[in-house]
Amino acid sequence: MKFEVLILGNSSATPMFERHPTAQIINFNEQIFLIDCGEGTQMQLHRYGVKSNKISHIFISHLHGDHYLGLVGLLSSMNLHGRFSDLHLYGPEPLIDIINIQLKYSETYLQYNLIFHPTNTNEEEFIFQNNTISVKSFPLKHRVPTTGFRFDEAPRNASIIRERIVNMNIPTVFLQQLKRGVDCVDIDGTVYKASELTKPAPPSRSYAYCSDTRAFESYLSSVQNVDLIYHESTFLHEMVDRAIETFHSTSLEAAQVAKQVGAKKLLLGHYSARYRDLSPLLAEAKLEFDNTELSLEGNWYNV
Amino acid sequence: MKFEVLILGNSSATPMFERHPTAQIINFNEQIFLIDCGEGTQMQLHRYGVKSNKISHIFISHLHGDHYLGLVGLLSSMNLHGRFSDLHLYGPEPLIDIINIQLKYSETYLQYNLIFHPTNTNEEEFIFQNNTISVKSFPLKHRVPTTGFRFDEAPRNASIIRERIVNMNIPTVFLQQLKRGVDCVDIDGTVYKASELTKPAPPSRSYAYCSDTRAFESYLSSVQNVDLIYHESTFLHEMVDRAIETFHSTSLEAAQVAKQVGAKKLLLGHYSARYRDLSPLLAEAKLEFDNTELSLEGNWYNV
Numbered sequence: 001m002k003f004e005v006l007i008l009g010n011s012s013a014t015p016m017f018e019r020h021p022t023a024q025i026i027n028f029n030e031q032i033f034l035i036d037c038g039e040g041t042q043m044q045l046h047r048y049g050v051k052s053n054k055i056s057h058i059f060i061s062h063l064h065g066d067h068y069l070g071l072v073g074l075l076s077s078m079n080l081h082g083r084f085s086d087l088h089l090y091g092p093e094p095l096i097d098i099i100n101i102q103l104k105y106s107e108t109y110l111q112y113n114l115i116f117h118p119t120n121t122n123e124e125e126f127i128f129q130n131n132t133i134s135v136k137s138f139p140l141k142h143r144v145p146t147t148g149f150r151f152d153e154a155p156r157n158a159s160i161i162r163e164r165i166v167n168m169n170i171p172t173v174f175l176q177q178l179k180r181g182v183d184c185v186d187i188d189g190t191v192y193k194a195s196e197l198t199k200p201a202p203p204s205r206s207y208a209y210c211s212d213t214r215a216f217e218s219y220l221s222s223v224q225n226v227d228l229i230y231h232e233s234t235f236l237h238e239m240v241d242r243a244i245e246t247f248h249s250t251s252l253e254a255a256q257v258a259k260q261v262g263a264k265k266l267l268l269g270h271y272s273a274r275y276r277d278l279s280p281l282l283a284e285a286k287l288e289f290d291n292t293e294l295s296l297e298g299n300w301y302n303v
Numbered sequence: 304m305k306f307e308v309l310i311l312g313n314s315s316a317t318p319m320f321e322r323h324p325t326a327q328i329i330n331f332n333e334q335i336f337l338i339d340c341g342e343g344t345q346m347q348l349h350r351y352g353v354k355s356n357k358i359s360h361i362f363i364s365h366l367h368g369d370h371y372l373g374l375v376g377l378l379s380s381m382n383l384h385g386r387f388s389d390l391h392l393y394g395p396e397p398l399i400d401i402i403n404i405q406l407k408y409s410e411t412y413l414q415y416n417l418i419f420h421p422t423n424t425n426e427e428e429f430i431f432q433n434n435t436i437s438v439k440s441f442p443l444k445h446r447v448p449t450t451g452f453r454f455d456e457a458p459r460n461a462s463i464i465r466e467r468i469v470n471m472n473i474p475t476v477f478l479q480q481l482k483r484g485v486d487c488v489d490i491d492g493t494v495y496k497a498s499e500l501t502k503p504a505p506p507s508r509s510y511a512y513c514s515d516t517r518a519f520e521s522y523l524s525s526v527q528n529v530d531l532i533y534h535e536s537t538f539l540h541e542m543v544d545r546a547i548e549t550f551h552s553t554s555l556e557a558a559q560v561a562k563q564v565g566a567k568k569l570l571l572g573h574y575s576a577r578y579r580d581l582s583p584l585l586a587e588a589k590l591e592f593d594n595t596e597l598s599l600e601g602n603w604y605n606v
Contacts, residue, residue, distance in 0.1 A: 014380045015346050021376075039376045040343045043318050063408040069376045073324075073342045076368050077317045094408045101404060105366040105397045107447050144410050 001029045001132075003153060003205050003303040005230070007269065007295045008044040012212075012234045012248070013066050015040070016273035020297060021066035022211060024230070025050055026151060027300075028133050034058045035149060035209050041070035042077050048298055053083045057128060059135070060091030060119075061211060062146035068095065072102045079110050086113045090127055090137065092145050093118040121145035124222050138222035140213035142247045148210040150222060151303075158198035165197055207303045208263075211270050214244065215253035220261050228303045229263040230295065232270035233281055251281040255288035269295040304332045304435075306456060306508050306606040308533070310572065310598045311347040315515075315537045315551070316369050318343070319576035323600060324369035325514060327533070328353055329454060330603075331436050337361045338452060338512050344373035345380050351601055356386045360431060362438070363394030363422075364514060365449035371398065375405045382413050389416045393430055393440065395448050396421040424448035427525050441525035443516035445550045451513040453525060454606075461501035468500055510606045511566075514573050517547065518556035523564050531606045532566040533598065535573035536584055554584040558591035572598040 004027045009020035021038025025045075032054045034041075045052050052074060060068050068091070078087070089095070096116045103110070117127060124138040132154050137147040157179035174184040174192055184192045208223040211232035223229055234248035243250050249257075251268060258266035266289050268281055275281065278294050285292040295301070307330045312323030324341025328348075335357045337344075348355050355377060363371050371394070381390070392398070399419045406413070420430060427441040435457050440450040460482035477487040477495055487495045511526040514535035526532055537551035546553050552560075554571060561569035569592050574581055581597050588595040598604070 014383055015349070020346075039373065040346060043323075043343060046318070063405075065376050065379050065405065065409055065411075069372070070342065073368050073372045080317055092408075094404075098404055098408065101397075101401055102366075102368065105395075105401065105447070106368055108368075144408070 001153075001156070003028050003207070005207060005228070005267070005301045005303065006048060006050065007297050007299055007301070008041055008048065009036075009038045010269040010271060010295045010297055011038075011066070012232075012270045012272050013064075014273050017276050018297075019271065020044055021069070022270060023070065024209070024295075025055075026207065028151065028153070030054075031056060031130075031133065033135075033151075036061055036067040036211075037069075037071040037074055038066045039069040042074045044297070045074075052078055053081055053085070055087070056085070057088045057135075058090070059137075059149050059209075060089070060095055061140070061148065061209070062142060062144050063092055063095060063098070064144060064212065067212070068098075071095075072099060075099065075103075075110065075114065076106070076108055079108065079112065083112045086115055088115045088117060088128070090117045090119050092121055092147075119147050121147055136222070138219050140210060140219055141216040142212045142214070146212060148208060148213070148219060148222065150209075150226065151207045153204040153206065155204050156201040158194065158201050160198055168192075170197075205303045210257070212248060214247050215249040215257050220257065223257075223261045223263070225262045227264045228267060228301065229258050229261065229265070230267045230269055231257055233268040233285065234270050234272045236275075236280055236284055251284040252288055255285035255292060258289045258292070263289075264291065266292040267295045267301055268292060304456075304459070306331050306510070308510060308531070308570070308604045308606065309351060309353065310600050310602055310604070311344055311351065312339075312341045313572040313574055313598050313600055314341075314369070315535075315573045315575050316367075317576050320579050321600075322574065323347055324372070325573060326373065327512070328358075329510065331454065331456070333357075334359060334433075334436065336438075336454075339364055339370040339514075340372075340374040340377055341369045342372040345377045347600070348377075355381055356384055356388070358390070359388070360391045360438075361393070362440075362452050362512075363392070363398055364443070364451065364512070365445060365447050366395055366398060366401070367445075367447060367515065370515070371401075374398075375402060378402065378406075378413065378417065379409070379411055382411065382415065386415045389418055391418045391420060391431070393420045393422050395424055395450075422450045424450055439525070441522050443513060443522055444519040445515045445517070449515060451511060451516070451522060451525065453512075453529065454510045456507040456509065458507050459504040461497065461504050463501055471495075473500075508606045513560070515551060517550050518552040518560050523560065526560075526564045526566070528565045530567045531570060531604065532561050532564070532568070533570045533572055534560055536571040536588065537573050537575045539578075539583055539587055554587040555591055558588035558595060561592045561595070566592075567594065569595040570598045570604055571595060 006025040008023035011019035231254035233251040237252040309328040311326035314322035534557035536554040540555040
């Protein structure tokens with residue numbers, strides 16, 4: 001089952017070196033989620049072949065322009081491209097006022113439902129759940145109210161070991177129960193044991209998005225044991241004073257977070273416009289946490 | 304004296320085929336003006352080597368997103384890039400509320416003066432003038448209040464014919480008077496005739512920007528005899544019904560406007576996303592007005 005992240009933008013504050021402001025797509029088994037929506041996101045979606053009308057949920061971390069200025073353009077284009085299906089939008093409360101004033105003066109009447117869910121920027125909260133995935137938001141430490149997002153795959157069923165059931169004529173209705181670990185008995189008294197006929201489900205996967213933020217202990221509990229953590233790394237640690245002042249993190253700090261929470265892998269991003277070459281950011285993080293990768297635009301990363 | 308237009312975006316409504324939403328730069332003798340500011344304008348400025356902090360005046364035609372959604376990002380980036388010089392912004396009155404709500408929630412405090420001048424969307428009005436150029440806005444016919452802009456070079460002085468004044472020892476103070484057409488007499492009684500020693504100034508040049516609009520007689524008087532007119536041509540004339548419905552123009556209509564107002568040259572733009580190949584739009588306009596060119600992104604056009 002697919003669980004991947006596509007980077008559409010990884011630049012902080014101002015776009016530079018062909019790097020765009022923050023936006024990323026989560027493809028979870030063809031459910032398409034968008035996290036943040038910096039200026040130019042609709043063009044980036046087009047460039048990387050993502051149909052914007054497949055996006056069902058948009059999550060906005062905070063109201064700095066480099067994280068949401070592409071939103072009104074995207075919402076309008078969805079409308080022009082004939083969207084009718086509901087769109088769920090999550091973000092800090094004033095976001096809806098910012099959108100509404102712009103729709104009002106452009107006299108844009110969306111023909112689809114835009115369902116806004118204000119995020120709680122003070123406490124962790126489950127914000128979305130279906131039978132395959134759940135999403136929670138949690139407060140980050142930034143200059144303005146900001147949340148991160150954590151995506152957790154729902155526990156999956158065990159899978160039937162096909163070789164073991166050949167010629168068994170197991171009633172089809174039993175298969176679903178066996179996958180859930182329930183033993184079954186048919187009318188002849190034959191017992192079908194889940195432990196013998198199935199192999200356990202792989203562990204559920206999880207992805208956490210932490211941008212923008214100072215590396216800080218307050219949100220560590222929210223991102224414990226994630227498989228993949230995207231953590232902003234705006235600066236090299238030699239600029240930690242600037243990171244503190246602007247409520248951002250250094251590459252080293254991102255790596256320390258990944259290590260402390262027991263993440264399997266770290267993806268760096270939100271690079272300052274001062275760095276053309278990103279390899280020093282990677283090298284610095286790897287000293288602390290080896291399984292680190294630079295997020296690069298247009299690349300898909302497996303969770 | 305330079306008077307050129309750089310096209311940063313020529314797409315209507317939704318960006319397509321690597322065409323961006325509307326924005327263009329006027330370089331008048333190194334005074335840099337921006338007309339409209341669609342999403343991605345700051346990236347386009349960077350791509351084409353225009354330093355955004357050199358922009359002194361921004362003119363926004365109307366509040367459809369494809370004409371202004373890049374503005375807040377640009378204003379914020381100017382701030383981050385250390386702008387301190389005044390920036391004059393012209394546009395429909397609600398534009399300033401749209402900007403302010405976004406600056407407020409992003410807690411952005413501009414360190415330069417943003418001086419907003421609401422445009423009069425009902426009547427033609429001079430909105431800017433210095434000793435080299437003047438700008439007026441005039442109402443267009445669109446779904447929402449919209450203005451075009453006309454840039455008129457101030458009358459220039461005649462120029463001295465250098466060959467004729469060699470060995471004349473004309474007092475330097477006379478040269479400026481001669482350039483303005485005033486004859487001079489020195490203390491010896493020698494007469495210096497402007498008509499003999501100067502050649503007339505070239506005619507003042509003018510540029511008009513008409514987007515978005517139905518081709519309509521109401522604004523023809525505002526764009527009489529311009530050297531270069533940029534007129535939107537969203538559709539081919541076979542789609543004139545759609546043009547009427549959406550308050551846009553066809554290529555043929557743009558050409559008719561150029562002809563009626565006695566323009567020297569027509570620049571087409573604001574192309575619908577349905578046209579990958581723009582040559583039919585050009586061919587259609589040329590049937591009516593031969594000196595027509597397609598506006599293409601990244602190209603500079605002389606006025």
